[in-house]
Amino acid sequence: MENDQNLKNAGTSELVRACLMRDGLAWAEFISRYSVIIERAIIKRLKAHGYSPAVPEKEEIKQALFVKIWETGSLESVKDAENINFWVAIVAANFATDFFRQRKNDVLTNSASLFEEIVTENRSRVFGECVRASSPDPRQITNAKIIEENYNNAVMEMDHNEKIALDLFFFHEMKYTEISSVTGLSAAAIASVIFRARKKIKNSLQSKGFFLRLYILGGILCLALS
């Protein structure tokens, strides 16, 4: 009982070490502590594949993931970390992809991830299409394609951290505060970077759009006058 209470109050690295030593109570605490994150990660990844899992399936994936972590000892890679939330989320999401692939399509037999499979079908496909093969709004797919084509110019002069901030903002729709907590940049710095990039992209699109409209109007007038 006392040991149980100690584990509840234990820090992450302490808990992880106990888990690596195959302590049953530690595993129970690990499962209880990270179940919510794992479930969210699984759902998000499966939704990204255009698949909504039923409740038993979610549980099945979750259980299988815990078994895999137990069997492979993959916690070893984060035994010194004080916070493994993101590691758990990434591992769970990747596991969900593998699980989904096995369940959904036995034809895919190699070990490449589902993302790679989707991309391999057509190399020219854009980021948005690869992530969400069955996106509900096709306009957003082509939107991503357009933005990407004008994107490289906008980010050319920015440093790595600023590029990450822009990616997270434009392609993942994260908020300033969220980006700030990931990149370590201040919200003001992020706002400034986004403002500069947005201005460049917008100018580029506007100049293209203006001439296109001019051509179309010219075409209409020629048709009317002919």
Next chain:
Amino acid sequence: MSGTLIKTHNCISPADLNAYMTGSLPAVKRKETESHISSCPYCTYMVAEAYAAVRGTRTSPRGGSNIMKTKIDIWLILTAIMFILSFFFPKYFIQFLVGTVLFGMKWITDNKNTKMLIMIYEAWKHGGEKELGRVMDKFDPKNRL
């Protein structure tokens, strides 16, 4: 952005991504990690997805909607109406034609619907009529999922 989500052997491991996101990477390693993530859509996606899963926020990795939204282009519709009416009322052909020009000018100087035109143009440029047909099909409300 390279444009495709492909995991490479250089991609950051989940443990290092976790350390990056929690700010616990040593400075040199952090720079290396940032350098990779900034040019790797796969790792960026992992970062965004993990963040959303941990914080319980939504993730919308389709991109672009922060820049501009498509709206109904009223000026183009008015231009088309004027143009069509000019044929139905030959007596007022010139007046309708002037209306077409005015609304058309308004349309070409209006920024709201640039995106759709660019999409059509890019589709045509890259894929010819076949690709254009695909994009136009997607614009058809009946085909929306």
